[in-house]
Amino acid sequence: MDLKYLFNSLVTAVVVIDNNLKLCFANAAAEQLLGVSSHRLTEHFLIDYVQILGVNLDLLTNSIKDNQGLTVNTASLVTLDSQHHTVDLTLTPLEQNQGLALLELRQVDQQRRIHQQLTLDAQQQAAQYLVRNLAHEIKNPLGGLRGAAQLLSRELHDPQLNEFTDLIIEQADRLRNLVDRLLGPQKPTQHSPHNIHQVIQKVLNLVTMELPPNILLEQDYDPSIPDIQMDPEQLQQAILNIVQNAVQALDIQGGKILIKTRTQHQITIGKDRHKIVLALSVIDNGPGIQAELLDTLFYPTVTSRDNGSGLGLSISHNFARLHGGRIDCQSTSNRTEFTILLPIEHK
Template sequence: MPPMPPLDPSLLLNHLNAAVIVVDERLMVKYANQSCEPLFGLSNRRLKEISLNDCFVEIGVELTQLQHSLSQHQGCAFYALNLVTLDGNHHTVDLFLTPLGPGEGVLEIRVIDQQQRISQELHQYAQHHASQLLVRGLAHEIKNPLGGLRGAAQLLERELPDPELKEFTGIIIEQADRLRSLVDKLLGPQKPGERALGNIHKVLEQVSQLAVLEFSSDLKFVRDYDPSIPDFEMDRDLLQQAVLNIVRNAAQALNGCGHITLKTRTRSQVTIAGQRHRMAIEVSIIDDGPGIDDTLKDTLFYPMVTGKDSGSGLGLSIAQNAVSQHQGKISVDSWPGQTAFTLTLPLSKEQQ
């Protein structure tokens, strides 16, 4: 039996899902496997003509660190880096540098977008569950004394002989009602309302009209609708409130002047909270504002958390509650120049 021919290492590397790049001490690309092409949006031939710095717009590590590691013949690793490619796509990647020999090294870039999305979804569900338990407990403790306070103020108002003194009891009653309303908003609707067949694009159009009236005509809406999306069972008012809260946040981030894209798509084989759905609708609200502060990203859906001086911090919490009642989820991607909130709403078998 003739001996097996030696394996070509490049064939093995081309079968890897990770992008593999060989660079020299100036970070010029000497070799790139096939996984580099879809990641960077550049042909293999083009990649070998440029430096690593020309392969992307931004990566979350100083390239001088890589050069220093190469010069010291030391490996290094960086996790959960933000990578912006030349075609404007954003990815989260892990990057590993392994020195090969004098002045050369291998870069391995693994895209972890899917893992990040799963982790983000689990984190958001934990946030939502914990905040709802907290708020419900607080609501019970607050509503009872508020009711007693309001009732006592009403009784006192009837006994006061001086009409001018009734102004103060009126203030007590008014503030008690205001606090009760705030607690009700924190809780949000706890039971699904009336469901009926509705069109998601009609909901989006209504929201855009309300936003333009509330802010200004300088707020421009871009529609990117999928006309094939069917009508489905929805609580129209609840969904409209969820979308309106997100659009308001976007408009405020833009100071009423900028672009908000309303985009709809269908997705197949979607997993939400561990349950697999054959078909779902995606509604994306995308603005070209400054992005979300990194300090807020981990607590974005908590009640009373806001980056605005005059904000209540209830908008996103209410939106998440509304979407959850439709067995859906909200995901968010944000960087300077773009923030995208995506509502994923599963369709029942009868609606597919």
């Protein structure tokens, strides 16, 4: 049996390293994870192809020298292209080849994201149920308040007094609109095939009208992405909310926002496995999101800004959900990436 073919058939990234951490072999999954061809990988050291590896390198070296196995769970891995991963790392010394070891890097990002998404969906459904009941209790007296103000306005003949009733009506309408935004659509609307890049361009047309001069917008598209079934207005709003957040994050210091489209394969969203999905990323080099907000980022009213409503990301998440997709977020200092994942294939 051809061992190289066997290793290249594995979905786990596997490399062979010596006690200086020089790469001697890399399978296809390792190429994909590190974003480098096996030919280039085997010319250099492991540290040359990662920005961050959440394990002490001396520990790896000593384990190989001492012929001892090593396992590290949920280690952080940041590749040269700034992709963040969480991996289970297993080092197995090769007894017949002293000074060499098999290093397995098994990505657990998917499992963590699936768990996080299922938890988030359950919590958001509970929050939506609470909000719907609360909205019912608010709308009834609010409608009565607005109606009473209208009736009172007709009986008043002093324009100065009418200003107060107009203010009551205006604020009642504002509260009603806020409640409607909190509720949002709960069921999928009519979907039809559309080009995602045309939708993005409409967003950019809106954003660039008020874009500060110290912020640069860049685009990196995969033109081969086919049309997908969507409600273009919902996705336009979802993308717009994320891009506007990036603009606000860069408002003071300035910086760059990159909008990138790619395809990803064999992605699980919720409980469904998809052969191919659209990955639409909005990446900025701003200060990053506070770590304590990351787990609750898509909840209604959660925001780090004093004047923010905290509804934008919640609405975007709901629109992605109504399209059978999800939104992932990774954030560190100087890099925040929101990725909207949407199924491409038809069920």
